[in-house]
Amino acid sequence: MKKIILKGRPIVEGKARGKALVSSTPLNLLKGVDVNTGRIIEEGHDLRGTVVTGKILCFPHGRGSTVGSYTLYTLAKRGRAPKAIVNELADPVVVVGAIIGSIPMVDHIDLTKIRSSDIVEVDGEAGTVTVFRRM
Amino acid sequence: MVYLTKDEERALDGEYGWAIQVAMRILVKLGDLFKADRLIPIHSAHISGVSYKTLGDAATEFLEELAASGVKVKAPATLNPAAFDLERPQLMRLTEHRLNAQKRILRLYEDLGVKQTLSCTPYYISKPPRNVHLSWAESSAVVYANSVLGSWTNREGGPSALASAIIGATPNYGMHRPEEREGKVMVTVDADLRSEEKFGVLGIHLGKVLGDEIPVIQGLKSPKERELKQLGAALASSGMVSRFILSQKSSSLPQEKISVGERDLKNSLSDISSEVEKPDLVFIGCPHCSYSEIKEIASILYGKKVREDVRLWVCTSRHVKRTSKEYVEIIERAGGKVLCDTCIIVSWIEELGIDSLLTNSAKTAYYAPNMNRVEVSLASLRECVEKACES
Numbered sequence: 119m120k121k122i123i124l125k126g127r128p129i130v131e132g133k134a135r136g137k138a139l140v141s142s143t144p145l146n147l148l149k150g151v152d153v154n155t156g157r158i159i160e161e162g163h164d165l166r167g168t169v170v171t172g173k174i175l176c177f178p179h180g181r182g183s184t185v186g187s188y189t190l191y192t193l194a195k196r197g198r199a200p201k202a203i204v205n206e207l208a209d210p211v212v213v214v215g216a217i218i219g220s221i222p223m224v225d226h227i228d229l230t231k232i233r234s235s236d237i238v239e240v241d242g243e244a245g246t247v248t249v250f251r252r253m
Numbered sequence: 254m255v256y257l258t259k260d261e262e263r264a265l266d267g268e269y270g271w272a273i274q275v276a277m278r279i280l281v282k283l284g285d286l287f288k289a290d291r292l293i294p295i296h297s298a299h300i301s302g303v304s305y306k307t308l309g310d311a312a313t314e315f316l317e318e319l320a321a322s323g324v325k326v327k328a329p330a331t332l333n334p335a336a337f338d339l340e341r342p343q344l345m346r347l348t349e350h351r352l353n354a355q356k357r358i359l360r361l362y363e364d365l366g367v368k369q370t371l372s373c374t375p376y377y378i379s380k381p382p383r384n385v386h387l388s389w390a391e392s393s394a395v396v397y398a399n400s401v402l403g404s405w406t407n408r409e410g411g412p413s414a415l416a417s418a419i420i421g422a423t424p425n426y427g428m429h430r431p432e433e434r435e436g437k438v439m440v441t442v443d444a445d446l447r448s449e450e451k452f453g454v455l456g457i458h459l460g461k462v463l464g465d466e467i468p469v470i471q472g473l474k475s476p477k478e479r480e481l482k483q484l485g486a487a488l489a490s491s492g493m494v495s496r497f498i499l500s501q502k503s504s505s506l507p508q509e510k511i512s513v514g515e516r517d518l519k520n521s522l523s524d525i526s527s528e529v530e531k532p533d534l535v536f537i538g539c540p541h542c543s544y545s546e547i548k549e550i551a552s553i554l555y556g557k558k559v560r561e562d563v564r565l566w567v568c569t570s571r572h573v574k575r576t577s578k579e580y581v582e583i584i585e586r587a588g589g590k591v592l593c594d595t596c597i598i599v600s601w602i603e604e605l606g607i608d609s610l611l612t613n614s615a616k617t618a619y620y621a622p623n624m625n626r627v628e629v630s631l632a633s634l635r636e637c638v639e640k641a642c643e644s
Contacts, residue, residue, distance in 0.1 A: 153311045184410020185302035188312035214412045
């Protein structure tokens with residue numbers, strides 16, 4: 119098992135460990151995620167059809183309407199939220215969503231260093247993302 | 254790090270309950286992110302995320318938990334438009350589900366102490382003084398406040414404006430700091446802008462070119478208030494600009510220069526406007542109409558009749574409708590409708606058999622093809638109203 123520690127910026131506190139779901143496409147939280155199922159439904163998105171629930175959700179940044187923040191809150195309320203969020207650059211929509219949904223969040227992370235289905239540990243206080251990869 | 258007073262720290266620690274804590278966390282995190290030094294009191298907040306069409310179900314549960322906590326807004330707060338006219342709900346022919354969902358959202362905001370202004374032009378209802386700090390969402394109102402009114406606000410989102418309303422403060426960064434309000438790009442306009450929709454087209458063009466950089470615009474010949482409103486609304490639609498400055502005599506004009514000519518405007522116009530032979534809807538009121546716009550529409554319509562096969566809709570705030578009653582009567586007698594509390598972008602007009610519209614708003618022309626799946630043609634207010642009456 120190889121362990122890679124990525125140092126980023128702490129955004130929302132909390133720790134979580136889980137399987138990474140990595141995208142290279144900005145995500146529209148309002149139109150792009152179904153709050154009932156946690157499924158990504160945004161047309162043309164590279165994660166379309168996958169479910170964010172229980173995952174360490176990694177994407178560059180949010181886009182679209184500012185009320186998209188509420189999506190993360192409702193996902194959390196319904197037990198459908200990702201365990202943590204990792205961004206390249208945090209934007210207000212995702213940050214506010216992570217705060218009100220109590221989802222640990224770190225940014226300033228180079229997402230090319232993480233692959234989907236890596237086991238990843240996010241520390242929202244230290245601002246670190248640790249990647250565990252089978253060799 | 255954002256410096257907090259003892260009292261603000263107590264709020265952040267949860268001593269005043271969950272709702273105040275979560276609102277404070279939002280402001281402090283955003284403040285950290287954008288390197289604010291402290292929180293500053295605000296004169297008012299304007300909250301977007303009101304129409305059930307744009308809000309969906311996700312937000313309702315959050316608003317419900319806030320309202321259930323008993324928290325009330327500390328700063329005066331106003332609301333953006335909803336999905337229908339409260340006094341004429343049948344006009345938009347909403348389903349029972351949508352109607353009830355919208356009413357529930359409005360009730361929750363009311364419980365939080367937010368005024369049911371339901372307008373994107375809160376400045377026509379109560380004009381904020383110069384140099385006060387605001388926390389406004391609704392990008393067209395943000396640009397208007399910073400550029401025309403001389404008040405100071407960042408381009409807030411629905412949730413951050415709500416958090417500011419609850420705390421009565423906003424993090425001190427961006428448009429709240431004098432050094433960040435200065436012009437970055439000198440724009441020289443060499444084109445004949447005869448009416449307000451041309452100012453809108455200029456805004457669409459500049460928004461694309463500027464991104465979030467503040468322009469100093471030269472070459473506009475004594476523009477009217479409504480023309481600047483259209484310019485700002487469009488600028489904020491295609492770009493992230495929060496402010497424009499009209500040519501100043503300052504010694505420190507920005508180094509970067511661009512010029513805009515007729516050809517640029519022609520290209521931007523053809524991007525957002527298509528030929529519409531017979532529009533299903535003629536729409537004036539994005540952003541919501543002022544008293545003087547209502548008056549002008551009435552004076553064009555006086556003695557005329559709107560054709561049977563076209564709708565003429567004018568959107569404004571309930572406040573302006575009340576103050577321009579005599580003109581509203583003229584418009585409605587001619588067959589037009591003056592709607593309040595709503596606008597076509599945040600309602601489901603595409604389900605009313607409306608496939609094409611004619612408007613004087615470049616912002617509407619920019620958004621409606623996507624938001625409402627309709628074809629849009631752009632013309633001046635006068636041309637729009639006359640077209641609705643032509644036989």
